[in-house]
Amino acid sequence: METPLIQEKAKNDATGKSSKQDGVLEFQTVGIWTIMRQVKPHSWLFPGRYLLEEGKKWMEVLPIVYRFVQECFSVAPGMMIVYLVSNFWSSTESAIGLYLSSQILNIMQNAISSRKMDGYTLFRAVFVRIIFTFLSSVSSRLKKQTMSTLSNRVRYLFDERLLQANLRLDLPTHENPDTEENINKFIARTSQGGAWNLFNSLSRKLQISASIVSQVSILLGILNHQHGGLWFGLIYLIKGLFDIFDFQSIWESTAYVWDSNPHYRRMRSLMQMIKQTAHRVEIITDVLSDYIHQEWLRARKLLGDISDEYPNQLLDYERPLLRIFSSNISEDIPLVFYAIQIYINPKSFSLPSVALMQQASSTLTWTVYEIFRDENSLLQICHKIKALYAVEKTENKLQDGSLNYFGTIPEARGMDVIFKNVSFSYPKSTTGIQVIKNVSFNVKKGQTVVIVGSNGSGKSTLLKLFNRLYDPTSGEIHVDGHPLQDFVAADVRRSMAMLYQTYSHYPLSIQENIALGQPELASLLHDERKTEKIIERQKELTEKLAEAAKLGGSFELIQEQKQGFETVLHPTVWSWSTRSNDTSQAFKDKMAEVNNKADVSAGQWQRLALSRLFFRTASDRVRLVAADEPSASLDPQMEYELFERLRNLSTSHGKTLIYVTHRFGYLTKHADIILVMHKGELIEQGKHEDLLVKGGEYAKLYKLQAEAFMSDDKVE
Ligand SMILES: Nc1ncnc2c1ncn2[C@@H]1O[C@H](COP(=O)(O)OP(=O)(O)OP(=O)(O)O)[C@@H](O)[C@H]1O
Ligand SMILES: [Mg+2]
Structure with a gap:
């Protein structure tokens, strides 16, 4: 089904000020949702301009991100270093593990093809692998231990700031929806991005970058020794990147999504009425059960088969057949290349390296996705960090006086x-x-x-x-x-x-x-x-x-x-229970x-x-x-x-x-x-x-x- 697309010039905001980001608003209805996207004007003009804009955005956030990192470090510098080192370890772990495993496999393959076994080399390789696994376990343990303390300290450091920033707000400022959103977003334990989550996401992105570099270099190292290996690697990489950029997630644009279907909303409101104790007294008193049931059925009928699945999912369902096919066929390209290579030069590849490539390609795809395309892209995280400090700077709408009342009228x-x-x-x-x-x-x-x-x-x-x-x-x-x-x-x-x-x-x-x-x-x-x-x-x-x-x-x-x-x-x-079906x-x-x-x-x-x-x-x-x-x-x-x-x-x-x-x-x-x-x-x-x-x-x-x-x- 084609989705209706309506374009509309962005209207000025309520204050009448025209914001710099004003552009074209794009509305799309999918399932019960309406998606509003802000389409950047002129960004298609030439790529340099786009990069310049991105660069400016980075310059804006970097000083604040620096301050944030410093403050997070200050809660326990030593522990933070242990945490980050163990994090770094775990991010390079898979690449090193991969390298060690490939060594063992190579030794074994050589042994099989030459029918001669170098026991010492094999056992040494296995021993190194086991030591490596032990170190990984130590690192993982250290990571968990330090994380618990650090996350508490960082979360509460910023919670206290929020508490303080919030307490000084006057009523008109507090009632402002922007202020309210800024405050609620960052209270500890919110999935949205409490300070610790933000720090962690930031360090995670850096680890991922490190892991990409290590993965790519190790892969290239392995493949470099094989005829046509670099080409083979490149094809896998391109395939991975194709997968990432093929799918347009709504997280990548400035989007606002809401349930705009009136029948769906009505069904939800009716459901809410029966859930809340506050309404129960009146529902019983005024004998509303039949009415609520009938109205729910009526709304259900009107809703029909319109779906309430998440919009990303629904957009994915609507992907044109050609794109699905082109994405799928790309799966086979490396295999075709491999077949041709083997045909030309049967000795060019070892089987383990094909398996490794396959594994590496999918990890790499995922890591690149996480850095640039995720809802939590690096720049997004930096913006959230900036917002964390914005609450502190929120200015009160009422201007305070300076005259001491009790001193003036004692x-x-x-x-x-x-x-x-x-x-x-x-x-x-x-x-x-x-x-x-x-x-x-x-x-x-x-x-x-x-x-x-x-x-x-x-x-x-x-x-x-x-x-x-x-x-x-x-x-x-x-x-x-x-x-x-x-x-x-x-x-x-x-x-x-x-x-x-x-x-x-x-x-x-x-x-x-x-x-x-x-x-x-x-x-x-x-x-x-x-x-x-x-x-x-x-x-x-x-x-x-x-x-x-x-x-x-x-x-x-x-x-x-x-x-x-x-x-x-x-x-x-704050409580919850599990398995409430067999309670005494x-x-x-x-x-x-x-x-x-x-x-x-x-x-x-x-x-x-x-x-x-x-x-x-x-x-x-x-x-x-x-x-x-x-x-x-x-x-x-x-x-x-x-x-x-x-x-x-x-x-x-x-x-x-x-x-x-x-x-x-x-x-x-x-x-x-x-x-x-x-x-x-x-x-x-x-x-x-x-x-x-x-x-x-x-x-x-x-x-x-x-x-x-x-x-x-x-x-x-
Ligand atoms: N927080 C608010 N935001 C916007 N409008 C409000 C708010 N509080 C009250 N109003 C509106 O201001 C007007 C005066 O309300 P107010 O509460 O002062 O009346 P009141 O004389 O105290 O009434 P009552 O006898 O019902 O208590 C009403 O029209 C009301 O709808
Ligand atoms: Mg009153």
Whole structure:
């Protein structure tokens, strides 16, 4: 079947910048896949230009590759030398082995043809061969031993770099798909190319080059003594190279492949629905089994016989008959040549050398392929090494300020915040519209602010601007009389306690989850020095954590856990089993125990998050406390207590309190300012009574809720 080929001019990327590599994009559909290839413009002009471009690429990567190799060496120079020498040994091993074997075979052939046996020479050759095998075993052992240590050290050296590089990224930069891809690609143990894999691939390519040189020279050495031998060798080489360059693998071009068949995708989505526990509850509740089954069958029918085999495979199936034949017939060329040679000069070749040639030709083909044509060609590896360092250099999108917040405003309990004509749209948005529009308000130290408004009106987004998770697209935010952007961002963040609508529970112990409200204290939990002072401080910390747990309403829940504060609710376990068809009950029980991921209720998660918030607010450094619907899953009793405790932070401790809620009542009545958001705009602001009198949106929503309660009362 001919595959449709569509050519299209490359479009400029999303930023509107036209990249230098812009050329023609070529699309091809094969099986369920679409393959997009970037076809280099002009490279056909003349080969010199192509080589020049390749050369430039090499010059670009070489300094970084040099640095990379140096750093890999620095983890254990001695061990690295042992590793590389044993690697080098194993790469030349086959060639030397080949040479030694050919010597033995030659001696034997001479003995057979002359019917005279030189025992000493034969045994010496066999002895050398055995010593060689012994040395190979030693080398292989050394290689494995050093590799284990080296791979750990190199992987973790670069993992730490990635960790560090990643931790310093701000939110907009982290959300950038390029950054994300760069980071994930290199975390240890990824098959893609953790640092060790890259080092190994690099050294492997060098070994292969060494092995090619050694193989070729030894072969030529053997064949040189035979009439027509060099020609024979050359023919084998050409045959090998023909095989390599005959097949166009997609790895050789800049290609992007995706499953574009809608029926195939639908089948996969349906299959995913039944696999995930998250969907199971709804599938059972809404009785979806028949629907899913029918839809799967329908998609299956529409898919027909379109294949999902890997594209390389499918392209191979479509190879024209002529090329298959020409490739196959090349198999026979050496044999034909051999036959002619024997016909002209029956003594020209020894049989062993033909066997050797055959073996050598296929190894050589493979090695050349690995260096130049593989998905991991030498240049590709160098580019990946370059990308490894690119993560380190990723620049943050938000520019940090230089003003020390605590130094500039040393003594204050609360915080003044002014928003002046602030507008904002998310960098990654499906609509591209402003979600905050020209918002202005003024909050004073110790005030309680309540933000209300319908879903999607921009309440949560507003909170994200307070601590510079994002910067406004226009307008200004002032904190204590200075532009927010002038302060060191981390300083400002330390002076705030924020509980967002979607909060995290880290895969750490409950105790640590709460303690992370004040990271400088949290490290005390794992302090190994058991001095009297440390033990005393740890005890104090435990008491403070219990206090925060009580304020957040999670104390009882924690006490109920078998391991109390030490419980890890969502541990990251890495496990696998083999042969699970004949497992005993004890085996299964242990498996379940290891994988135990306890869940707690939505309200209980919220209580744990609140406990962390309260632990953070216990620090005098915190001057602004913001909570985004912290009572959404709480029972009325807990909700009331929470309001009281949070209000206490502003009334008794003088902290500024910002509270986002859908519930009108207790807090809104006590609020110093209510901000009413609607579709990104701040449509009303003021105190409860004033807004009621005004009779606008707030009054309308308030009455709606109040009436609901009233009518309930009437029903009772
Ligand atoms: N990370 C994001 N990327 C792009 N758009 C977003 C993002 N987060 C929110 N939005 C959009 O911004 C708008 C405001 O969302 P926001 O979360 O601030 O609303 P909200 O008032 O907090 O709503 P809710 O009451 O549902 O919590 C919405 O239209 C939303 O779709
Ligand atoms: Mg929200």
